[in-house]
Amino acid sequence: MSKLILLRHGQSTANAAGEFTGWTDAALTEIRQLEAHKAARLLHSADLLPDSIHTSVLWRSIHTAQIVADDLGRSWLPVHRSWRLNERHYGALTTRKKSHVRLQVGTHQYRLWRRSFEAPPPPMPPDELENLRADPRYADLPHRTIPACESLADVLTRLLPYWIDEIAAELRHGGTPLVVAHGNSLRALVMHLDQLSPAQVAGLNIPTGIPLCYDLDEMLTSKHSGGHYLDPDTAESAAEAIAAEGEAG
Ligand SMILES: O=C(O)[C@@H](CO)OP(=O)(O)O
Numbered sequence: 001m002s003k004l005i006l007l008r009h010g011q012s013t014a015n016a017a018g019e020f021t022g023w024t025d026a027a028l029t030e031i032r033q034l035e036a037h038k039a040a041r042l043l044h045s046a047d048l049l050p051d052s053i054h055t056s057v058l059w060r061s062i063h064t065a066q067i068v069a070d071d072l073g074r075s076w077l078p079v080h081r082s083w084r085l086n087e088r089h090y091g092a093l094t095t096r097k098k099s100h101v102r103l104q105v106g107t108h109q110y111r112l113w114r115r116s117f118e119a120p121p122p123p124m125p126p127d128e129l130e131n132l133r134a135d136p137r138y139a140d141l142p143h144r145t146i147p148a149c150e151s152l153a154d155v156l157t158r159l160l161p162y163w164i165d166e167i168a169a170e171l172r173h174g175g176t177p178l179v180v181a182h183g184n185s186l187r188a189l190v191m192h193l194d195q196l197s198p199a200q201v202a203g204l205n206i207p208t209g210i211p212l213c214y215d216l217d218e219m220l221t222s223k224h225s226g227g228h229y230l231d232p233d234t235a236e237s238a239a240e241a242i243a244a245e246g247e248a249g
Pocket of ligand 1 (some may be wrong): 019020021022023087088090114182183184242245
């Protein structure tokens with residue numbers, strides 16, 4: 001049996017401000033760095049010690065992973081980074097306030113953009129996309145690989161090769177990888193692991209800073225659908241709060 005640990009980065013400044021973040025870099029709020037420290041404590045108490053770390057190429061995932069590794073006394077862990085673990089590219093919604101978008105386009109469209117499997121948000125304007133494509137962290141990628149926006153289906157498509165080639169390969173060799181990623185890249189991964197339907201994934205919200213653990217058999221099938229959060233009560237209320245983002249007012 002293998003163990004997989006998933007962790008959404010600690011709450012970022014953009015999360016706190018109620019903005020769509022996507023591929024922009026947002027720092028962890030000072031107070032929310034505590035979430036990363038708490039995640040390490042939970043892992044330590046559960047005796048769940050990762051032997052490798054996978055992050056996206058976005059700061060909030062990189063910084064959270066570093067705090068967790070340091071707190072576990074495992075700063076030496078091998079770290080693998082990939083744009084394939086990035087947050088969903090929110091296109092033209094990036095940096096916009098969620099509540100403003102909902103008021104502008106209506107609740108139905110807002111929810112479709114935010115949580116449906118198929119609906120992509122409107123594309124990022126060409127000049128902003130050019131800037132993104134010029135970012136050195138994406139220098140090795142063909143320009144057409146950097147999208148102007150992504151649906152959750154697009155995220156799943158770009159994430160699966162990394163899951164198969166890197167994370168699943170490690171699990172098959174008995175490793176315990178810690179994947180520190182984002183609300184929507186983790187929704188896509190959980191959808192794959194738990195074989196969720198598009199309707200089911202629409203209701204799935206991943207809280208920040210609480211490790212979600214999966215026990216997987218040799219076929220990498222989960223023993224318990226949904227895995228288990230190391231702090232289930234907090235995870236439940238935090239997931240409800242995330243579902244409600246942008247809905248008030
Ligand atoms: O802003 C974003 O990129 C994500 C969270 O990281 O937001 P949401 O939960 O609304 O998909």
